[in-house]
Amino acid sequence: MRPPLLYHLYVGATALLVPFFAWIETRKLRAAGVSILRAHEKLGHATATRAGAGPLIWFHAASVGESMSVLSLIGEMGRQMPRAHFLITSGTATSAKMVANHLPPRTVHQFAPLDAPGPVRRFIRHWRPECVVFVESELWPQMLRLTRDSGAKMILVNARLSATSQKAWQRRPKTAAFVLGTFDLILTQNDEMAQAMVDMHAPADRVARGINLKSLAAPLQQNPETLAKIRTSLKGRRVWVAASTHKGEEEIVLRAHVRLLADNPDLLLLLAPRHPERSKEVVQLIEEEGLSFRVRSQDELPGNRNVYLADTLGELGNWYALSNAIFLGGSLKPIGGHNPFEVTLSGSGVISGPEVFNFSETYAEMTQAGVVQFVKDDAELAQAVDKMLNDTAVMEATGRAARDYVRGKSSQTSTIATRLIRALDLQGEVR
Structure with missing residues (x-):
């Protein structure tokens, strides 16, 4: 032509x-x-x-x-x-x-x-x-x-x-x-x-x-030394992860964490924004909620703080290894969502907002497989995280569904x- x-x-x-x-x-x-x-x-x-x-x-x-x-x-x-x-x-x-x-x-x-x-x-x-x-x-x-x-x-x-x-x-x-x-x-x-x-x-x-080629990706890399240091610092504290969040989503995540702290005072939020260069902006949001925090890019460990701001690249594999309660951002605002396969490859289910039009078919499959739970605000997000952390039956069923789903795709x-x-x-x- x-x-x-x-x-x-x-x-x-x-x-x-x-x-x-x-x-x-x-x-x-x-x-x-x-x-x-x-x-x-x-x-x-x-x-x-x-x-x-x-x-x-x-x-x-x-x-x-x-x-x-x-x-x-x-x-x-x-x-x-x-x-x-x-x-x-x-x-x-x-x-x-x-x-x-x-x-x-x-x-x-x-x-x-x-x-x-x-x-x-x-x-x-x-x-x-x-x-x-x-x-x-x-x-x-x-x-x-x-x-x-x-x-x-x-x-x-x-x-x-x-x-x-x-x-x-x-x-x-x-x-x-x-x-x-x-x-x-x-x-x-x-x-x-x-x-x-x-x-x-x-x-x-x-x-x-x-x-979708993203379903064929290998699990995200983990650094054993980093994980050992983080776990030592946590001293057995439980963690939930909010990954790949965008502007307008951190406020919702932080309000959900405030709700969770009422019944889980030792709980840590590991917050990993999609764009680490927004670190100062996110720090301000954390301070406005009155939460204590430490920052990964400053070589700090979480200790006994409320929030650990993971403002670095290439470490999501470490963070996913720390929890089975993982919220994936880009989904509470009309952004279209991010790759949910990376979460399931860690053996965890996905908590997501409804705005996942870039992965609509993937999320439909995952929903049918029992791997995804959708939330639309801070109250529903807090409830979903609480269930993943405290309901053993839900935790085990979701993890099993995630592993089965990954096996089917990787083949x-x-x-x-x-x-x-x-x-x-x-x-x-x-x-």
């Missing part, structure tokens, strides 16, 4: 604006502690070499959650194809830090190039991927077109677009058909999204229902890896 006029206009605009966007992105990465050398990966300047032997399979996953969701899949594909090498790209400093600690064998990470002619061409010329797997919703037109022109096979997995994005694409049917037509296969999270892709002019014979990793290998015509690499 010939590129529509809108695509040509986009290419011209990005070529002109490369210096401006390069300055913004480089500055953002440098502020997050990324070296200037690695920040220039955004301009297509590779900082790693391409392995000579075996095919290179490129996974592009924009965010932390998307990046982490594909690591188990890469590991399984690598096991089945011992000659293959893997490249994973993402856009943020946080995702780079998280992925760096979990890279499977024969896998390297780079920052994705800006969607402009020069950066994308430099990137493809260096890496020469035989196959590319794009994850979820990052549809960069030039990245897709130039990768396709290089002869690489292309798959979109976990395909998901918001209602707003769908409407925007539907208003530009020629551009949508051109962009979605670059893929050899589009795997969606559910039947509804499969139909939406077809409605957006994706080739119907290339659209199929897949699986699918090999099946999905085999499906992708076939779709990418890599059967000859399987040993």
